[in-house]
Amino acid sequence: MIQRLKKTQMHTVAVLAVILLLTLNQTVLFTAFAPGLTEYLVTMLGMVILAFGFLVNGLYFNSQMGIKKWHHVTAYSTFFMVFNYVIGLVFLSRDNLSEMAYYLSMARLWFVIGNAVWLYADRLSLTFKDIKYKHLGVLVLLLLQLIVVLLGMPSVWAIETGAFLADAFTASILLIYVLNTFFREDMAVSRGYFYAFVALFVGQVVMTLSAMSAETLIQGHLLWILGSAFYWKEIHVSNLLVPKQETLQLQNQFNLYAKNLKKIIDKKTLQVREVNKKLIDELEYAKIIQQSLLPDRKMNYRDVTFYSEYFPCERLSGDFYDLYRLDDDHVALYLLDVSGHGISAALMTMFSSNYLKSNDQNLMRYRGFKPERNLRHFYDQFNHMNFPDEVHMVLFYATLNLSTKVLTYCSGGMNCAPIKFSKSGDVRYLDDSEGFPICRLDGFFTPEFKSEQIQLEKGDRILFFTDGLVDMEKNGVFDTDELVDFFKAHTALSANELNREITRRIDPIKNRLNDDITYILMEV
Structure with missing residues (x-):
């Protein structure tokens, strides 16, 4: 109970810190550094790439260790998200804001689709638990992105419309994630995931419903960085630290059992040797x-x-x-x-x-x-x-x-x-x-x-x-x-x-x- 309270307090402090930073951005920094907002945005996107790069490493490590095998697909989708963000930075450097926004929207869509695999793993066909089908699923999603990119080109429909649809779809899926984790029976265990998805959802809503600007992207991505931090910490704690603690506890019990085993055996042996002489025949x-x-x-x-x-x-x-x-x-x-x-x-x-x-x-x-x-x-x-x-x-x-x-x-x-x-x-x-x-x-x-x-x-x-x-x-x-x-x-x-x-x-x-x-x- 004490540990849960400490975790809740830590999460609350983190949320309050981000709210304070969002407020600071809106009221002070955006005004003070108005001429350099593009550089600020570049820095923020770089931090997103760095944060989700760490998340890719954590997800892939867990999948290879066999702790959460479904994270294998999530790691791939997060990697492609990072890849798309790099492309978005390239377009930003060329002042192609529409194309940049489109690729960032597709990147976030990649992330939520990959998370759907592990979040709903128990509801999917057992066939897709095979590693070769996971790789096949990644290739199908990659092909899907190529198709959507072609459809999103200005020659087919306005690229802003494609970005908005991708953002809206991403926000909808994140809302489902939030509700799913909130109503899970093991809410105490998945609390970190809940905070992560709430941060991602709010940041996505900001970028979806507000007019596209450097301020909007900065505020939204600040929340996504917070969400990735919660996500990474929950993976590290629930999949590594907690099993390690349980393993150490089990090892201590096993060592105690082994230590007392000889004493118990000797005691039983002595009792057998002192059996009544009437049993000799x-x-x-x-x-x-x-x-x-x-x-x-x-x-x-x-x-x-x-x-x-x-x-x-x-x-x-x-x-x-x-x-x-x-x-x-x-x-x-x-x-x-x-x-x-x-x-x-x-x-x-x-x-x-x-x-x-x-x-x-x-x-x-x-x-x-x-x-x-x-x-x-x-x-x-x-x-x-x-x-x-x-x-x-x-x-x-x-x-x-x-x-x-x-x-x-x-x-x-x-x-x-x-x-x-x-x-x-x-x-x-x-x-x-x-x-x-x-x-x-x-x-x-x-x-x-x-x-x-x-x-x-x-x-x-x-x-x-x-x-x-x-x-x-x-x-x-x-x-x-x-x-x-x-x-x-x-x-x-x-x-x-x-x-x-x-x-x-x-x-x-x-x-x-x-x-x-x-x-x-x-x-x-």
Whole structure:
């Protein structure tokens, strides 16, 4: 409310200042500088060109940013208005006042026609929302001006009549603009546009109904400069500053949510760990069911071998993974890490398994061949559920073409990228894809998922793992650099032997882990 009052006061001061200047012009300046009124008019028209030049820039910038795409056409029409004003100045320099007035009238008509596009955009055909039709519309209007100019030549009818008709049409449209903005439901939002159109309308009426003279043109264009200033400011505030403030507010809320997320998760985890001992038998049975859904620890698909290991820190784990065929030439795998541990996390892994791996063969291939499509579907399904706000998960999904050895992958916010170890000793992290954790942010944020591909060669090894393997604070097995050095130091070992060496490092502490450890070792 305070901001609205400040805006109203600012607009009122501006209007009073212009009224004072108009009065000053009429009573003092026009008399004092009577011999130099032509130069005064030239200066005023130059200021109009400058003011609407700034407006063109603001309109076009907004259209390119996608804030108000309809401003694309408005920017074009305002540009042609400026262009016509330049022509009018040329005629004024040659003392052709009638031709000058005619081009200025056509220029203002250009402006109001261009504004009709965005003002009534929601009432126009959807066809004209396509950018190519916008350009076509501009060309049609340009052709229309050429026709009107020809009709306005003295040989057809008096050029003064053409200028008057253009001015009258412009004033009529501006009056419609004023009424439209005044009766809009969001008048509080469009108040700046209302002031702009009122200033333009009054200035146009002055130039239409009064006898053409330097004084009339100066007074009318002074009001048009005021209108363009209101117009530009409203574009800047409503389309840039306000969205920026809303974005910053949303970002602050998101940061607060992210900051408190870990505390909430730890609290829920502690509650799960303190569950009554009477549930131990049921938990053991649930553990058997969960682990029965995991694939074999060693699997071969043609000449590609997979070794997988799974070390839950509790009876039920928040880590889960799977390996399965999509068809004869493609194999899919995924790892996921649900927030927390225990029963709630295990239940989430069951939900995840159901949506990531469809029982329908056609759906399995349709989503499996494009990991980003699968993660997008999974994210949407997750947000359709009524899970607690603090529940979230990260995952990594990949598809391997067994014939071409091309691995297509996408990360859903996985905080530890898989590592590729070449036979030559080169190391590469698979962190080029785009994704976002699976969480309840629908309505606040719409993530994008994008897959990447990598060509594998014979002898390449890839380690897919959850963060428990490299979390020194919680588990103390490896950190990321130690893990890379470990692989480099054991290059000569077979994949089976290398897997045994990794498990040998984990076995002594597997009963006192503070976070689940899951990994898949793939060798081509």
